[in-house]
Amino acid sequence: MSDTTAAADDADPSVAIVGGGFTGLSTLHALAERGVDAAVYEATDEVGGVIKSREIEGKLLEVGPQRLRMTDAIRAMVTDLDIADEVVTVDDDLPLFVYADGKLREVPRSLSAFRRTDLLSVRGKLRLLAEPLTDPIGPDESAQDAFIRKFGAEAYTNLLSPIFGGTYGSDPAAMPAEHALKPMMGLERQKGSLLRAALSRLVFSEEETPPAASFESGLQRLPSALAEAYADRVQRETPVTGIERAGSGADGEWLVHTEDGSQRVDHVVVTTPADTTADIVEGVDAESAAALREFNYNPLVLVHLESAARADGFGYQVRRTEPMRTLGVTWNTSLFDRDGVYTAFLGGMHDPEAIKRDDETLGETAAEEFRRVMGVDAEVLHVERMPRAFPAWDDSWAAIERVDLPEGITLATNYTGRMGLPSRVREARRLAGELSNSISE
Numbered sequence: 001m002s003d004t005t006a007a008a009d010d011a012d013p014s015v016a017i018v019g020g021g022f023t024g025l026s027t028l029h030a031l032a033e034r035g036v037d038a039a040v041y042e043a044t045d046e047v048g049g050v051i052k053s054r055e056i057e058g059k060l061l062e063v064g065p066q067r068l069r070m071t072d073a074i075r076a077m078v079t080d081l082d083i084a085d086e087v088v089t090v091d092d093d094l095p096l097f098v099y100a101d102g103k104l105r106e107v108p109r110s111l112s113a114f115r116r117t118d119l120l121s122v123r124g125k126l127r128l129l130a131e132p133l134t135d136p137i138g139p140d141e142s143a144q145d146a147f148i149r150k151f152g153a154e155a156y157t158n159l160l161s162p163i164f165g166g167t168y169g170s171d172p173a174a175m176p177a178e179h180a181l182k183p184m185m186g187l188e189r190q191k192g193s194l195l196r197a198a199l200s201r202l203v204f205s206e207e208e209t210p211p212a213a214s215f216e217s218g219l220q221r222l223p224s225a226l227a228e229a230y231a232d233r234v235q236r237e238t239p240v241t242g243i244e245r246a247g248s249g250a251d252g253e254w255l256v257h258t259e260d261g262s263q264r265v266d267h268v269v270v271t272t273p274a275d276t277t278a279d280i281v282e283g284v285d286a287e288s289a290a291a292l293r294e295f296n297y298n299p300l301v302l303v304h305l306e307s308a309a310r311a312d313g314f315g316y317q318v319r320r321t322e323p324m325r326t327l328g329v330t331w332n333t334s335l336f337d338r339d340g341v342y343t344a345f346l347g348g349m350h351d352p353e354a355i356k357r358d359d360e361t362l363g364e365t366a367a368e369e370f371r372r373v374m375g376v377d378a379e380v381l382h383v384e385r386m387p388r389a390f391p392a393w394d395d396s397w398a399a400i401e402r403v404d405l406p407e408g409i410t411l412a413t414n415y416t417g418r419m420g421l422p423s424r425v426r427e428a429r430r431l432a433g434e435l436s437n438s439i440s441e
C-alpha cells in the first residue's frame with residue numbers, strides 16, 4: 001500500500017482531519033486556536049459538506065441546512081473570521097406552525113401561546129402538564145412510546161411527532177430512546193422533568209435560546225470563511241483513501257493516504273459520513289468498518305418554491321396523519337428576507353421512495369400541497385435529492401457498540417455525536433482541547 005517506514009516530513013501536520021464539512025473546518029479552527037498544526041483533506045472542490053448555498057434563477061437557496069443557532073461559540077468564530085457584519089438574525093418571536101386538520105396552528109413556545117394554541121384540546125394540555133408525574137424516559141422504549149407515556153397521545157400526534165420526527169425526517173416509532181433521546185434524557189436527569197427544563201428555558205429565561213441566524217450570502221459563508229482563513233491547511237479535491245499504522249508499535253503515528261501521496265501524523269480525525277468512514281478505516285479495523293456500514297440514513301428531497309404568499313414565521317411541519325407527502329416547509333422569505341423563497345421537505349423515513357420520483361412529479365406535489373396550506377400558488381425553482389441526508393437514529397444504531405477504533409483515530413461526526421451545527425462546534429472544541437493536551441504531553 002505504501003512505505004510505512006517513511007519518516008515524517010516537516011510539512012506533515014500533527015493532526016489530519018478527513019472531510020472539509022463544518023465539523024472538519026471547526027476542528028481545524030479550534031486546533032489552530034490551541035496552536036496545534038492540523039490540515040483538512042476534502043474530497044470535493046468545495047467546502048461545507050451538506051451546507052450548500054446556491055444562487056438559482058436569481059434567488060439565494062439553501063440546499064442543505066436552512067439556519068443555525070448563533071451560540072456563543074459560533075458568534076466567537078464569526079468574530080474571529082471577521083464576518084460578524086454579514087450575519088442575519090431572526091426575530092425569535094416569529095411563530096412556528098403545525099399543519100393539522102386543514103389549518104396552520106401555532107406551536108406554543110411561551111405560556112401565553114400554550115394557553116391560546118388550538119393545536120391541543122384542554123384535556124390534551126392538562127395531560128401534557130402532568131409530565132413531571134411520569135417516570136423518566138427508559139433507554140429500551142421507542143421515542144414514540146416515551147413521548148406518549150410522558151405527554152399523552154394528543155401532544156405526541158399534534159406536536160412532538162411533527163416537530164421531533166420532522167427535524168430528523170424520521171419516525172419516532174422506529175427510534176430507540178437510548179440513541180435518539182440521549183440529550184433529552186440528560187436534561188431530564190439534570191432538571192428533574194422535561195417540562196421543567198422547557199419552562200426554565202422558555203418562560204423563566206434561565207437559559208437564553210440563541211437566535212436563529214444565517215449570513216447575507218447564505219449559510220455556506222461560514223465554512224467558506226473558515227477555509228479562507230486557513231487556506232494553506234485545507235486541501236480540496238484530495239479524497240482520503242485509507243489510514244494505516246506507521247510502523248509496528250501499538251502507539252505511534254498514522255499514515256493518511258490520498259491520491260496525492262501519504263501524510264505521517266500523530267492523530268487522525270474522521271468527519272465523513274458513516275459509509276465513507278467505513279471505507280477509510282477498513283484497513284485499520286474491519287469490525288468497526290462493518291458496524292459503520294450498518295447505520296441507516298433517511299433520504300430527503302428539498303423542493304425550493306417561489307410564491308407571493310404572505311408569511312410571517314419560521315414555517316410549518318405537517319402532522320403525519322394528514323394526507324400529504326410534504327414533511328414541512330421553511331419560510332426563507334420571512335426568516336431572512338429571501339424574496340418569495342420557500343423550502344419544502346419531502347421523503348424521510350415515511351416516504352423513502354420519494355427520492356426516486358422525477359423532478360416534475362416532486363415539484364408538482366410540493367407546489368400543490370403548498371397551495372393547499374397557504375392558499376396561494378407557488379412556482380418550482382429547484383429540486384434537490386439527498387439520498388443519505390439525516391442519520392436515522394433507528395435500531396441500526398445498536399451497531400455503535402461495535403465501533404471501537406484504536407487510539408489516534410477519532411470520529412467527530414453527526415452520527416456518533418449530535419447533528420445540529422452548534423453541536424458540531426461543541427464537539428470540535430472539546431476534541432481540540434483533548435488533542436492539544438495529549439499532543440503536548
Ligand SMILES: Cc1cc2nc3c(=O)[nH]c(=O)nc-3n(C[C@H](O)[C@H](O)[C@H](O)COP(=O)(O)OP(=O)(O)OC[C@H]3O[C@@H](n4cnc5c(N)ncnc54)[C@H](O)[C@@H]3O)c2cc1C
Nearest residue numbers: 019021022023043049050065066067239240414419420421
Ligand atoms: C438537509 C439538512 C438540513 C439540516 N438542517 C439543519 C439546520 O437547519 N440547522 C442545523 O444546525 N443543522 C442542520 N442540519 C445538520 C447539519 O447541517 C449537519 O449535521 C452538519 O453540517 C454535518 O457536517 P459534517 O462536517 O459533520 O458532515 P458533512 O457535511 O457530511 O461533511 C463531510 C465532508 O467530508 C467530505 N468527504 C467525503 N468523503 C471524503 C473522503 N474520502 N476524503 C475527504 N473528504 C471526504 C465531504 O465531501 C464533506 O465535505 C441539517 C442537515 C441536513 C442534511
